[in-house]
Amino acid sequence: MPSRTTPAKPRRRRVGRPAGDDGDLRDRLLDAAAVQFAATGIAAASLRTIAQAAGVTPAMLHYYFGNKDALVRALVGERLLPNVRPLVETLASAGETPLEVAQAFAQGVSAIVATLPWLPALWVREVLCEGGALREFVFREVMPSLPQVLTRRFEAARAAGQLAPGIDPRLMVASLVGLTLFPAAGAPIWQKAFGMPGLDMPALMSHTLALLGHGLATPSTEKPR
Amino acid sequence: MPSRTTPAKPRRRRVGRPAGDDGDLRDRLLDAAAVQFAATGIAAASLRTIAQAAGVTPAMLHYYFGNKDALVRALVGERLLPNVRPLVETLASAGETPLEVAQAFAQGVSAIVATLPWLPALWVREVLCEGGALREFVFREVMPSLPQVLTRRFEAARAAGQLAPGIDPRLMVASLVGLTLFPAAGAPIWQKAFGMPGLDMPALMSHTLALLGHGLATPSTEKPR
DNA sequence: GTTTAAATTAATCATTGAATTAATTTAAGG
DNA sequence: CCTTAAATTAATTCAATGATTAATTTAAAC
Numbered sequence: 001m002p003s004r005t006t007p008a009k010p011r012r013r014r015v016g017r018p019a020g021d022d023g024d025l026r027d028r029l030l031d032a033a034a035v036q037f038a039a040t041g042i043a044a045a046s047l048r049t050i051a052q053a054a055g056v057t058p059a060m061l062h063y064y065f066g067n068k069d070a071l072v073r074a075l076v077g078e079r080l081l082p083n084v085r086p087l088v089e090t091l092a093s094a095g096e097t098p099l100e101v102a103q104a105f106a107q108g109v110s111a112i113v114a115t116l117p118w119l120p121a122l123w124v125r126e127v128l129c130e131g132g133a134l135r136e137f138v139f140r141e142v143m144p145s146l147p148q149v150l151t152r153r154f155e156a157a158r159a160a161g162q163l164a165p166g167i168d169p170r171l172m173v174a175s176l177v178g179l180t181l182f183p184a185a186g187a188p189i190w191q192k193a194f195g196m197p198g199l200d201m202p203a204l205m206s207h208t209l210a211l212l213g214h215g216l217a218t219p220s221t222e223k224p225r
Numbered sequence: 226m227p228s229r230t231t232p233a234k235p236r237r238r239r240v241g242r243p244a245g246d247d248g249d250l251r252d253r254l255l256d257a258a259a260v261q262f263a264a265t266g267i268a269a270a271s272l273r274t275i276a277q278a279a280g281v282t283p284a285m286l287h288y289y290f291g292n293k294d295a296l297v298r299a300l301v302g303e304r305l306l307p308n309v310r311p312l313v314e315t316l317a318s319a320g321e322t323p324l325e326v327a328q329a330f331a332q333g334v335s336a337i338v339a340t341l342p343w344l345p346a347l348w349v350r351e352v353l354c355e356g357g358a359l360r361e362f363v364f365r366e367v368m369p370s371l372p373q374v375l376t377r378r379f380e381a382a383r384a385a386g387q388l389a390p391g392i393d394p395r396l397m398v399a400s401l402v403g404l405t406l407f408p409a410a411g412a413p414i415w416q417k418a419f420g421m422p423g424l425d426m427p428a429l430m431s432h433t434l435a436l437l438g439h440g441l442a443t444p445s446t447e448k449p450r
Numbered sequence: 451g452t453t454t455a456a457a458t459t460a461a462t463c464a465t466t467g468a469a470t471t472a473a474t475t476t477a478a479g480g
Numbered sequence: 481c482c483t484t485a486a487a488t489t490a491a492t493t494c495a496a497t498g499a500t501t502a503a504t505t506t507a508a509a510c
Contacts, residue, residue, distance in 0.1 A: 038355070039356040040356045060459090061499095098441045099441060129349060130413055131346075147415075161443060171432045174415050175433065177407075182402075189360070190372075210390065217322060284471090285488070285489090287469065287470070288487075291469095
């Protein structure tokens with residue numbers, strides 16, 4: 001039993017440079033920041049909380065990044081963009097038919113989610129919503145290309161008679177994001193609150209691709225009246 | 226030109242009960258709060274900013290609502306739920322085929338957006354995302370019914386052979402929200418950044434219903450190889 | 451060994467935000 | 481008219497947050 005006079009917090013680190021080689025602290029701080037930013041939004045996430053999650057003092061965030069804004073920029077530059085850019089480049093040429101393009105998109109999102117589980121929530125909150133803190137920055141970096149690349153591909157498909165009537169090529173980006181990235185951002189909700197434990201990315205992907213492939217009605221019941 | 230010694234801010238209200246009958250201030254505060262909450266997220270929206278947008282002092286928020294939490298509850302109780310509940314009730318019986326149910330859903334969302342333009346962004350940010358401030362509260366009030374009602378309807382349709390193969394009835398809620406409410410939350414983005422001025426709710430709705438009706442490939446090019 | 455650089459904490463500061471209170475003005479009721 | 485209640489602002493308080501600095505410990509370099 002610890003003596004009553006020495007509070008002796010269990011594993012409290014002493015002041016000074018640590019013995020063990022903690023050379024990866026910067027990475028751990030970025031990870032903690034990503035999780036916290038995605039969970040509560042960037043504005044609502046305090047540096048104290050992030051530092052605490054990484055087991056250090058908020059002064060370390062100042063030491064490694066300078067200030068909160070620079071931390072956000074580092075996260076975007078070193079984690080977000082490097083993982084999103086390959087997808088954008090892939091989509092410029094992947095697949096032939098519209099459905100194949102959509103499949104490539106869904107697969108790319110699925111891959112990103114597998115490595116960065118916090119990305120969908122952060123993207124939805126801070127990039128896609130009005131007033132999101134990352135909108136300007138991200139749009140300048142990746143997005144000028146992504147929507148236009150995809151739109152051009154779907155427009156070409158329509159010109160070639162490969163796109164179903166009534167589908168707006170320009171709106172396909174919104175539809176694809178809404179069907180893949182967005183559900184991933186709320187996965188815990190759909191899972192727990194709706195009592196569906198089987199909702200993982202593979203299940204979501206096959207469902208979504210079926211929907212994109214032939215819609216939701218069976219041919220026999222379509223327009224029955 | 227105003228004299229230099231009297232700053233005399235133009236239309237600064239004097240202290241005390243106002244002459245004109247401003248009996249609707251409480252409503253205006255709720256409106257300003259809704260807009261601000263949707264624009265930056267609840268946590269990041271300051272009472273100062275909300276009060277300023279309504280042209281009054283933050284003390285008025287305390288006067289009418291008590292504290293920020295009560296303001297949020299009032300907004301949910303008096304603006305959100307009354308506008309969302311009718312949709313939930315409609316969906317319990319509207320339409321016959323899955324496509325008709327989806328159409329009723331899309332139309333309901335469209336109607337809500339017309340009256341409360343700020344709702345999609347607020348809903349996506351604070352209800353659907355992990356860590357959203359309204360999740361617990363809203364889920365206890367409306368959501369226990371909405372997803373289950375819709376899921377049951379799509380499951381019945383599948384049992385009746387009206388649902389296309391590969392479609393998961395439980396995931397349809399996520400798909401519908403992702404195709405309707407979610408794009409509405411980011412409408413200004415799709416519009417401005419993608420150079421598509423024609424993106425309004427009617428256009429989005431017809432596109433989405435076409436997608437849900439028959440998928441995105443023309444029958445002739447489906448499975449070409 | 452001694453010196454120097456790196457990494458870390460504790461402590462502090464300034465700013466902002468939510469919450470509260472006292473004072474003030476006007477409307478309404480008798 | 482006089483009194484009372486309602487609505488509003490200015491000013492203040494308290495907690496939390498981002499930012500910063502000085503002190504401290506260890507590793508590395510010579």
